[in-house]
Amino acid sequence: MSHFKWWQKAVFYQIYPRSFADGNGDGIGDIKGMTEKLGYLKDLGVDALWLSPHFPSPMFDCGYDISNYEDVAPEYGTLDDFRIFLDSAHAHGMHVILDLVLNHTSDEHRWFLESKSSRDNPKADWYVWVDTPPNNWQSCFDGPAWTFAPERGQYYYHYFMKQQPDLNWHNPEVRKAMWNAARFWLEMGVDGFRLDAIGTIFEDPKLTPHTVPMDLAGLRHFSDIAKTPEERALVEQYWMDMFKYQLGQPGIHELMKELRSVLDEYDGDRMLVGEDDDVTYQGNGEDELSLVFNFPLMRTDQLSPECVRKNQQERIAALAKVSPEAWACNTLGNHDCARVFSRYSASRSGGDAFQDTKLARLNLAVVLTLRGTPFLYNGEEIGMTDYLIPDQARLRDTMATWYYERLVNELKVEPSQAALRAAAMSRDKNRTPLQWRNAPNGGFCPAEVTPWLPVNPNYAEGINVQDQEMDPTSLLTFYRRLLRVRKATPALVEGDYRPVHETSQEVLAFLRSTSDQKVLVTLNFSENQISLDFSDLGVKSARVIYSSTAQVTTDYPQLILNPFEIWIAKLS
Numbered sequence: 001m002s003h004f005k006w007w008q009k010a011v012f013y014q015i016y017p018r019s020f021a022d023g024n025g026d027g028i029g030d031i032k033g034m035t036e037k038l039g040y041l042k043d044l045g046v047d048a049l050w051l052s053p054h055f056p057s058p059m060f061d062c063g064y065d066i067s068n069y070e071d072v073a074p075e076y077g078t079l080d081d082f083r084i085f086l087d088s089a090h091a092h093g094m095h096v097i098l099d100l101v102l103n104h105t106s107d108e109h110r111w112f113l114e115s116k117s118s119r120d121n122p123k124a125d126w127y128v129w130v131d132t133p134p135n136n137w138q139s140c141f142d143g144p145a146w147t148f149a150p151e152r153g154q155y156y157y158h159y160f161m162k163q164q165p166d167l168n169w170h171n172p173e174v175r176k177a178m179w180n181a182a183r184f185w186l187e188m189g190v191d192g193f194r195l196d197a198i199g200t201i202f203e204d205p206k207l208t209p210h211t212v213p214m215d216l217a218g219l220r221h222f223s224d225i226a227k228t229p230e231e232r233a234l235v236e237q238y239w240m241d242m243f244k245y246q247l248g249q250p251g252i253h254e255l256m257k258e259l260r261s262v263l264d265e266y267d268g269d270r271m272l273v274g275e276d277d278d279v280t281y282q283g284n285g286e287d288e289l290s291l292v293f294n295f296p297l298m299r300t301d302q303l304s305p306e307c308v309r310k311n312q313q314e315r316i317a318a319l320a321k322v323s324p325e326a327w328a329c330n331t332l333g334n335h336d337c338a339r340v341f342s343r344y345s346a347s348r349s350g351g352d353a354f355q356d357t358k359l360a361r362l363n364l365a366v367v368l369t370l371r372g373t374p375f376l377y378n379g380e381e382i383g384m385t386d387y388l389i390p391d392q393a394r395l396r397d398t399m400a401t402w403y404y405e406r407l408v409n410e411l412k413v414e415p416s417q418a419a420l421r422a423a424a425m426s427r428d429k430n431r432t433p434l435q436w437r438n439a440p441n442g443g444f445c446p447a448e449v450t451p452w453l454p455v456n457p458n459y460a461e462g463i464n465v466q467d468q469e470m471d472p473t474s475l476l477t478f479y480r481r482l483l484r485v486r487k488a489t490p491a492l493v494e495g496d497y498r499p500v501h502e503t504s505q506e507v508l509a510f511l512r513s514t515s516d517q518k519v520l521v522t523l524n525f526s527e528n529q530i531s532l533d534f535s536d537l538g539v540k541s542a543r544v545i546y547s548s549t550a551q552v553t554t555d556y557p558q559l560i561l562n563p564f565e566i567w568i569a570k571l572s
Contacts, residue, residue, distance in 0.1 A: 006095060007192070007271040007290055008327050009493050010047035011368070011483060012375045016335050017054050017076055018062065018452060019433045020378055022444055027451040029433070029444075031077035035085045038092050040465070044381060044476075045483030048095040050194050050273075052335055054082070058108050060163040060398050061141075062431070064099075064196060065106035069181035086189055097271065098185055100193040102178060102255075103200045104164040111177070112165050116149040116156070126174050127165050128157035128203070135209040137246055138216040142402040145246070159200045159246055161398060169201050169255060179262045186263065192271035192290070195259075199276050201252055204245035212242045217406035221413070224421055248278070256281055256288040273329060273375075279315075285323025291373060294330045298337070303344055303363055305508035305525055309499050312370065312510075316497065328372025332363055333380060339430045340364075340377070342386040355527065357383065358564035361478055361548060362523055365566045368486045369521045371497040371512065379434050381479040382468050387432045387456035388423040390416075394454055400426030428453055435459035437466040478548075485546045485568065491517040492568075500537065506530055507561060511537070511571075518571045519545075524561040532559045542569040 015034060023032025031054065041049065053063035056073045063073070072082050089096050105112055115123040133146035133155055139162065146155040147162040156165045167174050182193065212219065219238055226235045256272075260283070263270040272288075274281050277295040281288055297311045319326040333340040341360050347353035360383055367374045395401050400422045407418035423429065433455050437443030442459035443466070445451050456463070468474035486492045495512035506526035512519045520542065524530055534557040542556040548566040561567060 004494055005269045005271075005290075007048065007269065007273075008373060010095065010373060011045065011486070012048045012050050012097075012373065013041060013044070013046040014050045014052065014334055014375060014377045016052045016378055016431055018052075019431055019444075021434065021436070022451075025446050025449060026075070027441075027445045027449045028075050030075065031072065031081040031085050035081075035088050038085075038088055038094070041094065042092045043480065045480055045487060046094065046376065048097065048191070049089060050097050050375070051099060053099045053101065058106055058163065059396075060106070060161060062396065062427075064101055064160075065104070065108075065164045066101055067106040067108045067110075069178075070184045083188065090189070095191040097192040097194055097273070098190050099196055100182060101196040102167070102169075103197050104158065104160060104166045107163045107165055116151045119152050119154070123173075124152075125171050126168055128168050129154045130157070131155070134207045135245075137207075137210065138242060140216070140243060141399045143216055143406075157203070159197075159203075161402075166200075166203075169251070175255075175258065179259065182259065182262055183265075186266050186270060190270075191268065192263065192273070195272060195274045195289070198252060198256070198274045198281065199247045199278070201255065202249035204249055208245045210242045210245060212238045214238075216242070217403065217410060220403055220425070221407065221411050224425075252281065253283065253288060257283065260288055279318045279322050279326065282319075282322045282326050285325045291327060291329035293375070294328060294372065297330060298332055298343075301344075302346075303332075303359075303366060303525070305504055305506065305523070308366060308370075308508050309502060312497060312499065316371075328370070329375065330367050330370050330372045331375035331377075332367055333377040333430075334375070335377065335431055336427055337430065339384055339386050340380050341383045342430075355564070357475060359525075360475060362525060362564060362566060364479065364482060365521075365523055366508070368482055369492055369510075369512065369523075369568070371495065381476050382435065382465055383463055383475045384432075384435060385456065385458065385463070386429040387454065387458075388420070388429050389426065389454055390419040390423045392419060392422070395422065395426055395428055396453060397426040397428045397431075400428065432456050435464040438462075438464050482546065482566075489517070489519060489545060489568075489570075490514055491519040491570075492521075495519065500534070501532060504530075504532075507532060520569050520571055522559065522561060522565075522567045524563065524565045524567075527563045529563060530561045532561065533557060534559060537571065539571040542571050544569045 018029045020029045021033030021037045023030050023036055054072055054076050055066045056068040056071050057063045057065050072079055086096055111123055111126055114121050115126045131154055137145040139145045139158055141161040148155050158165050223235045226232050271290040273291040274289045276292050281292050294315055300307050340363055344363055346355040389395055392404055404418050404422035407413040408415050432453050433444035433451050435442035438460055440447035441451055442455040468476035491512040491514050495514045498511040501509045507530055508523040510521055546568040549562040
C-alpha cells in the first residue's frame, strides 16, 4: 500500500467563489453554485478544492479583508449552505481546503474596531500601533504603510491596503483567537488551509527605512515604462529593496509549528500549503507546512525545456535539504496573476497565436507530470484568457483604481493611457466569471443580470464549458484525458524524477519511476519534428499511454516527436 498522503496524490483546483458559479442568479458566484458544479469537477478529474475566501468581508480586497473568520459572506450563502457543500464534496471523493488569512483582518472586524477605540481597551495591543510613522515603508497595494486612526490618535501598520490592518502576532491572545478560528473549520470537517501571504506576518523590529528613491506609485510607473535590460534589472532590485524589511522576518517558523500542532489535533492528515516559495517553511517535513508553492517555475515569460530542468534541479535539491520526504507543489496560475493561456502565449512574445492552444496543453502537461502536487485555477481547463477592463467604473480591484488615480493626479499620465495600465495590472482581468455556455453573460448568470465583473466576450468563440464538453478535440477534453492518465499511472503521481536529454533546447524529457513502474515523459516545445534516441536508458520497449498526436506505435528507443507533441509511455 502506498505510504503517500492524500494531498501528495491529489490534483487541486482553485475555486474563486465570486466568479465560479452563480446559483441564485444575482450575478455573484456562491456556495449553492459551487455545490451544483461538484459533478462537473468530479468529471474533470480533480481530487481537492481550494476555496478563495468565502468569509464575510467589505470586499476592499475581494474577500482577503475578513471581518469574521467564523461565518460565510451573506452574498455567498449561509453556514448551513457551506456544510452541505463540504459534505457533498466529500461524498464526491474530493477534499476541501480554505484560504486562511493570518497577516491581517478587515478594518471592519470587531477586533480592530475595539483596538482602535482607545489605547487601553482589552484589544489595544492586537494590532501594530505607533505614535508617529517611524519610517517610509509602503503598503504593497496603495501607498504609505501607516494610516492614522483619530479614535486613538495613533497610526496603525498595514502591509496591504489601509482597510487591512496587520495583526500583532507577538501578542499570545491574537494567536489563541486565530487558532480557535482554524479549529472552527477543522471541527466542521475541512481538510486544511492555504495560508495567505505568510511572509508578511512579522516586520523588522528595528523598523529600518527602505532606500528606494521613489514611492510605490512611482515604482509601479517605472515598472511600466522600463525598456532596457538595465532598467528592468533596476526595477527588480527596487522591488526587493522597498519591501525587504517587511517580509520574511524571524518568527514565522515558530508560528507555523504552532499551527501545525493545531491541525495535528485532528485526524485525516489535515494539510497546510503556504503562499510562499521558501521550502524551509516545510520545517523538517512533518512539523510545519505540508507544501509551499513552486513559484519560481512561473517566473518566466515562456516555459522552455531549459527553464523547467533548471527549476527542477534547484527545487529538488532545496527540498532534499528539508527532508527526504519533503514534497513539491507545482502551479502556473492563480487569482493573483495573469491566466496561464495569456501569460505563456506565443503571441504575447511575438509568435504565432495559432500555437497558443498547443502551448497551453504543454504547460498543463508540465504541471501534471512533474513530481509534486499540482494546483490548477478555475477556468484554465477551457482556456480562459485575461480580459482587460479599461472602464474604471467596472473595475473592482481597488489596487488598480488606486493606481489609476495616482497615475492621473500625481504622475500626470494621460487618462486613457492610465486606464489601460490600470486594467493591465488589475487582477480583475484574470478573475472574470467562468464561462459555462455560449449564452449572454457566458451562462454565468441570467441575461438580464449584470455580473459582478464583466464576462469575457470570447465565450461566443467556443471558450465555454458546454461547447467544449461536446468537442473531442477541445482543451477541456484534453484536461480530462490527461488527468485520467495521471491518476491511472502511479509513477506520474509517486515516482522519482530524472531528466534525460538534458541539453535539448526543444524537448523536455524525463523519467518518473517507482519500484514497479518506469514512465518516460517527452514534451516537444517546438514547431519542428524532433528525432531522439533513448538507447542509453537500457530499456528496449515502450507502451504508449498518451500521445497528443495519436502516435501509438514507435520504433523505440528511436523516437520521432511531432511538433508540440506530448508523448508519455511506460518502459519495460
